[in-house]
Every structure is written in C-alpha cells, then in structure tokens.
Amino acid sequence: MIPTPPHDKDFPYWLIIAGAIGFYFLYRIIADDLYFQVLTTLSRGVWITIFVTLAGFVMASALGLLLAMASLSRFIVLRQIARFYIEIIRGVPIIVLLLYVAFVLAPALVAGWNWVAEIVGFDPIRTRDFTMLWRAIVALVIGYSAFIAEVFRAGLLSVDPGQIEAAKALGLRPWHRFRHIVFPQAIRTIMPPLGNDFIAMIKDSSLVSVLGVLDVTQLGKVTAAGNFRYFETYNVVALIYLFMTVTLSILLRKLETRLRAKY
Numbered sequence: 001m002i003p004t005p006p007h008d009k010d011f012p013y014w015l016i017i018a019g020a021i022g023f024y025f026l027y028r029i030i031a032d033d034l035y036f037q038v039l040t041t042l043s044r045g046v047w048i049t050i051f052v053t054l055a056g057f058v059m060a061s062a063l064g065l066l067l068a069m070a071s072l073s074r075f076i077v078l079r080q081i082a083r084f085y086i087e088i089i090r091g092v093p094i095i096v097l098l099l100y101v102a103f104v105l106a107p108a109l110v111a112g113w114n115w116v117a118e119i120v121g122f123d124p125i126r127t128r129d130f131t132m133l134w135r136a137i138v139a140l141v142i143g144y145s146a147f148i149a150e151v152f153r154a155g156l157l158s159v160d161p162g163q164i165e166a167a168k169a170l171g172l173r174p175w176h177r178f179r180h181i182v183f184p185q186a187i188r189t190i191m192p193p194l195g196n197d198f199i200a201m202i203k204d205s206s207l208v209s210v211l212g213v214l215d216v217t218q219l220g221k222v223t224a225a226g227n228f229r230y231f232e233t234y235n236v237v238a239l240i241y242l243f244m245t246v247t248l249s250i251l252l253r254k255l256e257t258r259l260r261a262k263y
Contacts, residue, residue, distance in 0.1 A: 015246075034232055035232055035235075038232055038233050042236055042237065045216040048133070048214055049216050052140065060140065060141045060144040061148055061194070063145035063149075064146070065152050067082045067145060067149035067152075068149045069156075072153060085146065086146045086149050090150075094140070094207055095210065098135075102136070110125060132212055132213055136208035147197060148197055151197065156182060158185075159181070164181065167181045192252075195256070206241070
C-alpha cells in the first residue's frame with residue numbers, strides 16, 4: 001500500500017523544537033560576551049556566503065536551463081554535447097572541482113586571454129586578477145549546472161506532449177510555446193528539487209573556505225584558531241547556516257504551495 005502523504009497543514013512541532021533551540025543559543029549569544037564577539041566576527045562572512053550562493057545559483061540555473069534544452073534538442077550534436085557535460089561534471093566532487101578551477105582552469109583562462117590580448121592589442125592580465133572569490137563561484141556554477149540541468153529536463157518532459165502539439169496547431173512559435181505552455185506547467189515539477197539544490201548550494205558554499213575566501217566557515221576557522229574556543233565558535237557557525245537553510249526551506253515550501261494553487 002502507498003502511504004498517505006502528511007497533510008500540508010500539520011502543526012509544525014519540529015519548527016517549535018528548532019525555534020526553542022535557536023532561542024537558547026540566541027540567549028547565549030546575547031548574554032555571553034564571547035559568543036557575541038564570535039557572532040560579530042562571523043557576520044562579515046555572511047554577506048560573502050549569500051553573494052556566492054546567489055551569484056552561483058543564478059548562473060548555474062541559466063546554464064542548466066540551456067543544457068536541458070540542448071539535451072532535448074532535435075540535433076544529435078547538441079544532445080551529445082549536453083549529455084557529455086552533464087555526466088562528466090556530475091561525476092566530479094565539488095571540492096575537487098573547486099581546486100581544479102582555482103589552480104588549473106583559471107591560470108589556463110588567463111593565459112588564453114593574454115594570448116588573444118597580445119594579438120588584438122589589449123593589456124594582459126595577471127592570474128591574481130582572477131580572484132579566488134570568482135574562481136569559487138565559477139566552480140559552483142560548473143558543478144551545480146549539471147544537476148540543475150537534469151531538474152529542468154525532468155520538468156520539461158513532465159508536460160503533456162498533447163498540449164505542445166495543440167500549441168503548434170494554434171501557430172505559436174517555439175519561444176511562445178515555451179513561455180506560455182511548457183514552462184508554467186513544468187515549474188510545478190521543477191520548483192521542489194530546484195529549491196533543494198539552492199539549499200544544498202548554501203551548505204556547499206562553505207567549501208569555498210579551502211580557497212581562503214572569507215565566508216562564514218573560513219572566518220570560523222580563523223576565529224577558532226585565534227581564541228581556541230572551538231565549541232563556542234562552531235556553535236555559532238552551525239547556527240548561522242541552520243538559520244539560513246531552515247528559513248529558506250520554509251519560504252520555498254510556501255512558494256511551492258502557492259504555485260500548486262495557481263497552476
């Protein structure tokens with residue numbers, strides 16, 4: 001027998017428990033000077049974490065949508081290129097991709113730019129001009145675009161082919177069919193896994209600390225190494241990430257409910 005899914009309006013007891021734990025640590029932060037000092041230090045890295053996540057996710061989603069459309073193209077060359085990219089990139093761990101982009105791909109891109117600049121007459125650039133922050137963002141875009149492409153592909157394939165044929169019969173152009181018929185229906189399937197990927201990127205953004213990017217995790221490591229209070233420091237680090245992910249999870253669930261009601 002298929003289990004009956006829980007009702008969307010169940011009282012969120014888990015949220016009450018999580019909120020109580022959060023308020024306890026918030027009280028400790030306010031009452032304890034050490035906790036407050038750690039939070040003040042780590043707050044500078046929150047904006048870096050948010051920027052890395054938002055920039056990386058927007059670009060990864062755009063690239064993922066292009067890859068999904070290429071994988072569904074009627075041209076076999078586009079389908080094979082998209083499938084090659086998706087399968088290869090999905091097999092590489094994010095942290096390996098970060099290191100590869102930072103120390104292999106970035107210098108190669110700079111060398112290629114300087115070669116073209118020398119021919120055209122532009123000023124050359126140095127490898128250090130390609131900052132570690134943007135190397136980390138590029139790595140996250142490359143890594144997550146492959147997973148997001150599969151999310152978009154599954155969502156586009158979930159649309160009834162009969163509706164697409166009907167849109168063709170009405171004379172709608174491909175872009176109008178995608179905008180008015182396909183995408184509004186596919187978004188219901190796409191939104192939940194896409195939201196999960198966004199939350200996962202928030203957590204995986206902590207990996208950029210291996211490149212020395214001053215996000216929450218990196219500032220936490222530096223702070224703990226300076227004050228030797230690992231328990232307090234990493235409690236605050238965990239609390240910051242939990243606040244961002246749980247809040248976003250609740251907002252995405254409400255958005256998903258609205259989309260279901262609208263479409």
